[in-house]
Amino acid sequence: MNISKQFDRQTLLLRISGELDMQTSETLRQTIDSEIERRGIRQVMLNLKDVSFIDSSGLGVILGRYKKLTALGGALVITNAQPHVLKIMELSGLAKIIRFYTDETLAFEEGRGAS
Amino acid sequence: MNPNQIELSFSSRAENLSAARMVIASVGSQADLMLNDIEDLKVGVSEAVTNAIVHGYQNDPDGVVALMIQSDEDKIQIIVRDQGCGIADIELAMQPSFSSDPERMGLGFVFMKSFMDELTVDSQLNEGTTVTLVKYLQHPPSSH
Ligand SMILES: Nc1ncnc2c1ncn2[C@@H]1O[C@H](COP(=O)(O)OP(=O)(O)O)[C@@H](O)[C@H]1O
Numbered sequence: 001m002n003i004s005k006q007f008d009r010q011t012l013l014l015r016i017s018g019e020l021d022m023q024t025s026e027t028l029r030q031t032i033d034s035e036i037e038r039r040g041i042r043q044v045m046l047n048l049k050d051v052s053f054i055d056s057s058g059l060g061v062i063l064g065r066y067k068k069l070t071a072l073g074g075a076l077v078i079t080n081a082q083p084h085v086l087k088i089m090e091l092s093g094l095a096k097i098i099r100f101y102t103d104e105t106l107a108f109e110e111g112r113g114a115s
Numbered sequence: 116m117n118p119n120q121i122e123l124s125f126s127s128r129a130e131n132l133s134a135a136r137m138v139i140a141s142v143g144s145q146a147d148l149m150l151n152d153i154e155d156l157k158v159g160v161s162e163a164v165t166n167a168i169v170h171g172y173q174n175d176p177d178g179v180v181a182l183m184i185q186s187d188e189d190k191i192q193i194i195v196r197d198q199g200c201g202i203a204d205i206e207l208a209m210q211p212s213f214s215s216d217p218e219r220m221g222l223g224f225v226f227m228k229s230f231m232d233e234l235t236v237d238s239q240l241n242e243g244t245t246v247t248l249v250k251y252l253q254h255p256p257s258s259h
Pocket residue numbers: 056162166167170171172197199200201202208209213214215216219220221222223224225244
């Protein structure tokens with residue numbers, strides 16, 4: 001798994017590629033947590049376009065970061081999830097909790113109240 | 116004809132999850148499954164092997180996880196076995212959202228059930244756990 005990081009004003013954009021399982025999602029957890037603590041990041045956007053696999057361990061890490069960020073007054077949104085990744089997120093109930101966008105532009109626009 | 120068999124045993128380390136998924140993906144594609152069905156098999160194996168590592172062996176990397184796959188023209192059967200701590204109450208463990216670890220979602224068995232056609236769990240405390248998953252293969256109607 002690979003994570004590319006980009007900052008757009010207050011938002012941390014993470015583009016993830018590869019598989020999100022128990023092993024790899026641990027890296028994602030550490031990345032987000034350290035940005036929250038070190039840089040005071042409160043808005044996170046996860047682009048999952050190149051995530052080819054996710055299981056309940058990966059979902060658990062995403063939900064955990066979502067909860068942490070919302071408790072701090074922030075937010076976490078997801079963009080570009082592939083159909084089978086979206087399917088598992090729907091089955092888990094995560095899709096009812098976390099906001100999903102088809103692409104980054106839409107997510108940014110809505111985030112800035114420009115919808 | 117006897118079913119085709121693959122048996123793999125590996126250390127209870129998270130880095131072996133991707134190898135386990137690769138093996139089942141390969142069996143699935145040999146069986147001409149659709150990509151969706153191969154994804155389902157990968158989720159099933161990933162959940163069962165993760166449980167063996169994190170729950171069965173409580174992240175001790177020196178345990179051994181066995182993955183056995185049998186396939187014939189009707190179905191693919193996957194057995195994941197650990198010799199870890201076992202499950203005290205299988206019915207409770209299989210309930211949606213139940214987890215003995217507050218950081219986890221308690222959805223592993225839910226996913227195994229939804230993405231596979233059959234799920235059987237056998238467990239003995241302090242002896243280990245065996246999870247059996249079955250996926251039936253659908254064939255186009257025969258022409259005779
Ligand atoms: N191989 C195993 N060995 C011991 N306990 C297990 C095993 N598999 C599952 N369990 C128990 O069943 C519970 C539910 O499993 P699961 O549905 O995968 O959720 P999660 O892994 O998120 O806890 C686990 O929290 C654990 O207590």
